Amino acid sequence: MDILKEKFYTKCQTLKSDIKNLLKEHGDMKLDEVKISQAYGGMRGIKSMIWETSLLDANEGIRFRGYSIPELQELLPKAAGGNEPLPEGIFWLMLVDELPSDSDVKWLTEEWRKRSGLPQYLKQTMDCLPAETHPMTQFTIGIMALQNDSIFAARYAEGMSKDDYWDATYEDTMNLLAKLPELAAYIYRRTFFNGDHKTSDSGLDWGGNFAHLLGNDDPAFLDLMRIYLTIHADHEGGNASAHTTHLVGSTLSDAYLSLGAGMNALAGPLHGLANQEVIKWIFEMLEDIGTESPSKEQIAEYVERTLSEGKVIPGYGHAVLRKPDPRYMAQKSFAEKNIPDSSIVQVVWKVFEVVPPILQGLGKVANPWPNVDAHSGALLVHYNMKEYDFYTVLFGVSRAMGVLAQLCWSRGLGLSLERPKSLTTGWIKDYIARQQNS
Ligand code: CMX
Numbered sequence: 288m289d290i291l292k293e294k295f296y297t298k299c300q301t302l303k304s305d306i307k308n309l310l311k312e313h314g315d316m317k318l319d320e321v322k323i324s325q326a327y328g329g330m331r332g333i334k335s336m337i338w339e340t341s342l343l344d345a346n347e348g349i350r351f352r353g354y355s356i357p358e359l360q361e362l363l364p365k366a367a368g369g370n371e372p373l374p375e376g377i378f379w380l381m382l383v384d385e386l387p388s389d390s391d392v393k394w395l396t397e398e399w400r401k402r403s404g405l406p407q408y409l410k411q412t413m414d415c416l417p418a419e420t421h422p423m424t425q426f427t428i429g430i431m432a433l434q435n436d437s438i439f440a441a442r443y444a445e446g447m448s449k450d451d452y453w454d455a456t457y458e459d460t461m462n463l464l465a466k467l468p469e470l471a472a473y474i475y476r477r478t479f480f481n482g483d484h485k486t487s488d489s490g491l492d493w494g495g496n497f498a499h500l501l502g503n504d505d506p507a508f509l510d511l512m513r514i515y516l517t518i519h520a521d522h523e524g525g526n527a528s529a530h531t532t533h534l535v536g537s538t539l540s541d542a543y544l545s546l547g548a549g550m551n552a553l554a555g556p557l558h559g560l561a562n563q564e565v566i567k568w569i570f571e572m573l574e575d576i577g578t579e580s581p582s583k584e585q586i587a588e589y590v591e592r593t594l595s596e597g598k599v600i601p602g603y604g605h606a607v608l609r610k611p612d613p614r615y616m617a618q619k620s621f622a623e624k625n626i627p628d629s630s631i632v633q634v635v636w637k638v639f640e641v642v643p644p645i646l647q648g649l650g651k652v653a654n655p656w657p658n659v660d661a662h663s664g665a666l667l668v669h670y671n672m673k674e675y676d677f678y679t680v681l682f683g684v685s686r687a688m689g690v691l692a693q694l695c696w697s698r699g700l701g702l703s704l705e706r707p708k709s710l711t712t713g714w715i716k717d718y719i720a721r722q723q724n725s
Contacts, residue, residue, distance in 0.1 A: 338524025521689025
């Protein structure tokens with residue numbers, strides 16, 4: 288058994304027995320009450336699922352195993368010569384609830400390198416797709432095609448014991464994460480560079496090699512990929528991509544089927560696709576105004592126009608957060624350190640000054656502040672990655688680490704098939720009448 292797998296197994300056995308005792312002693316204790324408005328309102332805030340890898344606070348933002356993003360920027364190992372955390376570190380932390388050492392992440396980089404390499408059938412599958420197929424659609428098709436190699440599916444078909452589900456899921460998770468940067472880069476290069484593919488650099492870490500495979504070896508871009516992949520990795524369990532992965536996984540669909548489903552949720556414009564929508568909206572604004580450096584008044588007028596057309600301002604608002612997203616702030620700090628004079632970054636900062644008061648003025652927006660997607664596009668554009676249709680795939684490569692680490696835990700803990708109760712509006716009306724008459 289490899290070192291990470293062994294550590295995970297030990298931790299999982301301990302938590303499993305803790306949960307058994309906790310359920311025996313406190314299983315009937317109430318966690319929440321559900322209001323009719325929550326049933327209609329996308330189940331906001333209902334405490335009803337278990338997600339071990341991270342926890343979101345409305346004001347503080349995300350904590351991965353208790354650590355905030357600034358803390359992780361200090362504590363996680365970095366690449367030699369790099370300034371940002373290695374994404375291998377956040378996966379290690381989420382999976383085994385321990386900060387990794389330098390040698391731990393080195394081991395993980397090497398393990399993923401050994402498991403990397405795209406099978407020929409996958410490349411042929413991708414090459415059959417029209418080049419204009421949206422990169423997120425290509426990404427889920429690629430993940431689904433790789434399902435052919437699922438160890439969980441093969442072992443289940445042979446009659447695997449329940450006690451081994453976690454083991455097969457761990458293997459699928461490691462194989463998938465090893466291959467996702469190559470799959471994503473394959474999509475990028477075939478779609479936007481006529482299939483002029485790059486080969487992996489075995490001397491680089493997972494995130495650095497991803498930047499290299501995309502075709503940009505600028506050390507600052509390698510560092511951008513590392514921080515990008517670290518901060519997008521997880522956002523507790525209720526967000527659409529995480530919850531979809533969890534729901535589909537709860538049927539014992541393997542890691543490939545579950546992640547593919549989750550990525551389809553990430554591809555929605557109210558979720559991950561917002562990262563492409565933000566930069567598209569900014570480009571359209573700049574073209575409409577006719578300048579690369581619009582004034583705050585010009586931006587405000589364009590924001591009002593977007594709202595008056597019945598559209599949302601992409602990159603602003605959040606279902607849970609009530610403060611500027613620390614993932615936005617981490618990207619802002621990266622830009623302040625590395626590219627403070629970038630004109631596109633300056634526009635994003637001006638939008639940050641203009642949008643919140645306007646959204647506040649609408650009186651209905653729960654959170655007027657920027658979310659993770661408001662900044663990422665400008666950083667990528669600065670480093671010459673302007674193909675914004677691709678941006679959500681980058682988000683997906685990162686998000687896979689969180690949702691798959693949790694899938695390992697779900698299998699290890701034996702979490703149940705999800706099956707909440709749904710109601711009809713007729714049932715709700717009868718219920719209201721019964722309550723009023725009692
Ligand atoms: N621009 C304009 N209106 C907005 C808004 C925004 N950025 N954010 C919220 N609102 C509106 C909602 O559309 C809703 O209007 P109606 O009552 O007319 O339907 C009202 O404000 C209340 O919504 P809310 O409670 O503040 O927000 P929700 O929890 O319903 O939705 C979210 C959250 C993210 C979908 C929403 O803020 C939004 O659409 N933002 C823009 C898209 C975006 O950036 N998504 C990315 C989120 C991060 C991620 O998952 O990647």
